[in-house]
Amino acid sequence: MSHRPGHRPPAWALVPPAVLAAAHIVPAATWLPGLRLRCFPSLAGTGRPGHVALTFDDGPDPASTPRFLDALDRLDVRATFFVLGEQVVRHPEVVRETVRRGHEVAVHGWSHDRPWLPSPVRDRREVARAAAAVRETTGRSPRWYRPPYGILTSGRWAAARSAGLRPVLWTAWARDWTAEATPASVRSTATASLRGGGTLLLHDTDLVSAPGCWHATLAALPGIVAACREAGLGVGPLAEHATS
Template sequence: MPTSPGRSPGRSPARRAAAVLAPPAAVAAAHIAPAATWLPVVRRRLPRLAGVGRPGHVALTFDDGPDPGSTPCFLDALEALGVRATFFVLGDSVVRHPSVVRETVRRGHELAVHGWSHDRPWRPAPADDVRALLRAAGAVRELTGRYPRWYRPPYGVLTSGRWAAARAAGLRPVLWTAWGRDWTAGATPASVCSAVAAGLRGGGTVLLHDTDRMSAPGCWRAALGALPGIVDGCRDAGLSVGPLAEHEVPPAVPRSRSR
């Protein structure tokens, strides 16, 4: 039986459409596959990515700032506790609130990159990923004179494109081993302390948020109120608390870019 020009025998329109769509789908799957990096299995198999450091230390980290309405409250609370931390900042907020950035560094805290904006990277855009991280890291360096070392992707979604972008920008991806679930409307200081304690061990990295920009309004107060309990709990367990710079997480990304 003859076939129409350009049509392969034995293939229905549905099968031909599937064949055309298969390559983009495969690309998307490869792009999103590393996004499961927040799963507990990563903490066992990729401890450096999870932020596991020396056993006697806990790294305290904050995401989504800077925020002039809330970040200074955290700076005051940390100073009262005698603790320094790592703040994963968004580039678009850095350029809007430079005084908060400078004050964070002046008080001895470490700045890291959380991206340029808090978007969801479901579609591959490798060139955009590189530009965004370079732009965010450059904004931090311009304000502080220091090039950041760490990168944590929004939502903990570390796609293949963002992993490659981190390498291109000379940034070390790091996630967390314990979080306070402080972004929810029902969060309280007690619930945040309990959530952190459930997942925290020596050598772990704690994730909190110093703003409600991407969370329920006012929820940052729960994280702020939980800080004394979290720090005291670590100290009672014989653990020191500080930034990732003191965590002794060995670098996994070659820092080949000139600073």
């Protein structure tokens, strides 16, 4: 690599590619539940002991998200929806209805891609673009960011902080994105590891999951909420979760 006389290359250009790659991907080890819960409880979404944060990823989807909004109304529960910017632009009316019903809208990125290669400029641009889409559609500034697949690289962490967003993953999931998911499996998987102070990951769409899998999640939702309430736990959005 040559440079003009008197022109100093940026510091990152002098770093070996292997080091750059490691710095990019190593933070994604927080995807591992045990490590995240032990070492990064705030990132895991650990909140006040008497509460469970209910979160949904990958929408909005006009075919399924309204069904979840209706179910949550019947249960008298509010949740946090992590939305994709490209879907917000396509279906702004669904996002506005989500807010009108009292739910929280957060950022899941612009598209649902895997960030294997470092691209900090792209990360910053796309996270900011998604946050702007939420803000312009809802009239409210989003607070939270959850990267697709829960892969929080250094670039995406920096992009979230630059956009004024707080990264948060989850303490429990339901494996509701698989073709094998049933209402019973979604409920049992969700409640098996869900405790007071936990954040539950669910999906309100099959846009990047097995076709039709959202039906199992929707059917399991009343049982999940009932199990939390029977354990004396409140259920609500991250805004009420008081993560440390």
